[in-house]
Amino acid sequence: MRxxxxxxxxxxxxCGEEKPISRIIGVCKDCLKSHFNEAVDYIVNAHxxxxxxxxxxxxxxxxxNGFKCTLCANExxxxxxxxxxxxxxxxxxxxxxxxxxxxxxxxxxxxDPHVTNCCAAWFCPAGTGLGYPKYAVRPGPEYGYYNxxxxxxxxxxxxxxxxxxxxxxxxxxxxxxxxxxxxxILDNHKCTCICYFGGSPEPQLPFSINVNRIVLEEKPENxxxxxxxEWNGAGNPxxxxxxxxxxLVSGGIIKFDLKAFSPExxxxxxxxKARDQVFKNFEMIYHEFYNERxxxxxxxxxxxxxxxxxxxxxxEQIAKFIAELDPNIPYSLLxxxxxxxxxxxxxxxxKQVWDCYQAAKxxxxxxxxxxxxxxxxxxxxx
Numbered sequence: 001m002r003x004x005x006x007x008x009x010x011x012x013x014x015c016g017e018e019k020p021i022s023r024i025i026g027v028c029k030d031c032l033k034s035h036f037n038e039a040v041d042y043i044v045n046a047h048x049x050x051x052x053x054x055x056x057x058x059x060x061x062x063x064x065n066g067f068k069c070t071l072c073a074n075e076x077x078x079x080x081x082x083x084x085x086x087x088x089x090x091x092x093x094x095x096x097x098x099x100x101x102x103x104x105x106x107x108x109x110x111x112d113p114h115v116t117n118c119c120a121a122w123f124c125p126a127g128t129g130l131g132y133p134k135y136a137v138r139p140g141p142e143y144g145y146y147n148x149x150x151x152x153x154x155x156x157x158x159x160x161x162x163x164x165x166x167x168x169x170x171x172x173x174x175x176x177x178x179x180x181x182x183x184x185i186l187d188n189h190k191c192t193c194i195c196y197f198g199g200s201p202e203p204q205l206p207f208s209i210n211v212n213r214i215v216l217e218e219k220p221e222n223x224x225x226x227x228x229x230e231w232n233g234a235g236n237p238x239x240x241x242x243x244x245x246x247x248l249v250s251g252g253i254i255k256f257d258l259k260a261f262s263p264e265x266x267x268x269x270x271x272x273k274a275r276d277q278v279f280k281n282f283e284m285i286y287h288e289f290y291n292e293r294x295x296x297x298x299x300x301x302x303x304x305x306x307x308x309x310x311x312x313x314x315x316e317q318i319a320k321f322i323a324e325l326d327p328n329i330p331y332s333l334l335x336x337x338x339x340x341x342x343x344x345x346x347x348x349x350x351k352q353v354w355d356c357y358q359a360a361k362x363x364x365x366x367x368x369x370x371x372x373x374x375x376x377x378x379x380x381x382x
Contacts, residue, residue, distance in 0.1 A: 008307070008346050008382050014038050020308030020382045024049065024160055024341040025268055029309050032264045039268070047158050047271035050341050054168040056158075060085040060272065067096040072156040072202040073234040073277035085272070086203035087170050088154040099170070105152065105207035106173035107198075109181070111188070112149045114142040118195065118228070119302050120253045122368045123330050125226060126193055131296045135251030137192055137224050145192045148185050150208075152198035157232050158271035159259070160341040161306055167199030178207060182214035185225070193252070197230040205239040212246040226252035233257070233281050234274035240281045244289050248298055256282050256301045260310055261317035269309065279321065286325045302332040302370065305348040305356055307382060312352070316359035323363035331364050333357060335371040335378070347378040 010021040014031040021028050024046045027039045048058045063079025076084045078091040089098040099106050114126045121127035125136035132139040153173035185191055196208050212227050219225050227247050233256040247254055260266040266275040289298050303318055322329050333356050336348045360367055
């Protein structure tokens with residue numbers, strides 16, 4: 001174990017101390033917060049390394065003159081030749097070109113049998129029968145039915161730990177029309193859920209909203225067909241609100257991935273300064289929709305317990321934020337496993353999981369630990 005621990009401990013480029021650090025960032029969590037101006041160059045370089053192989057822009061473009069994209073908090077301004085941070089739209093000879101529009105999306109999709117590994121399965125209708133008979137086909141788990149999982153290519157974040165980083169290979173995505181996608185869903189009467197994820201749905205919200213509109217208008221009134229989103233939450237508030245309206249009437253759930261509480265750690269892990277908009281969107285959905293459907297929470301949150309960065313202090317601050325809205329909002333702590341650019345970190349140590357759980361428990365009533373099977377290979381501590 002001592003030799004393994006050496007693999008996870010590195011010297012911080014700023015304070016010079018040995019700490020649990022991913023080499024891609026090179027800076028410890030304490031220096032990210034206390035010496036952020038010094039840490040910025042390390043953060044920028046980390047995301048340059050992560051994005052350059054995919055031909056993606058190194059940061060959200062902000063040209064003086066160009067087309068402003070308002071789909072997400074990045075608000076890219078695309079000058080001649082510029083590509084949006086998500087990789088889905090660009091300025092070509094003074095014309096805005098987009099692979100994804102309200103009528104077509106870039107994705108792949110598959111039928112995922114219930115009960116699936118959805119982060120909300122521990123309390124959602126598909127996993128528990130919650131909301132039966134209005135929102136579930138039976139009073140227990142919906143075995144024999146399916147979720148239509150829609151994986152979007154392109155993302156407005158650049159998470160260094162991304163477990164679905166194939167979304168960066170945008171050319172591999174299929175161009176699918178909103179009508180065709182809606183028809184696939186409507187024609188399969190064993191489909192009770194639609195789940196948008198990726199990547200993250202934000203860069204393709206106009207497309208998903210259009211698909212939802214068709215489905216909701218054409219499905220029989222008594223058919224159970226919930227609409228769910230797993231996203232980073234940094235979408236345009238107007239579009240986020242429209243999504244929430246569709247999710248609410250369908251019996252679905254919106255899952256926010258709250259990456260961290262500290263803006264500095266949030267930026268280091270994601271490569272974008274979207275933290276404030278994410279938390280504002282979470283609050284907006286709570287205030288406008290949460291009490292409209294109490295039997296099934298429309299809102300839930302998750303946080304990945306990244307070793308060395310997302311500790312009990314980060315979790316307690318997130319839990320406090322959620323509890324100030326409602327301590328009954330469901331919250332999941334997800335155990336990290338090494339992936340993408342952070343393969344030099346371990347599975348979340350057992351002590352970190354326990355400390356984070358206890359920190360959240362002080363404020364919230366509905367807690368869950370996801371990916372718990374990974375504890376079999378997790379170190380006790382680091």
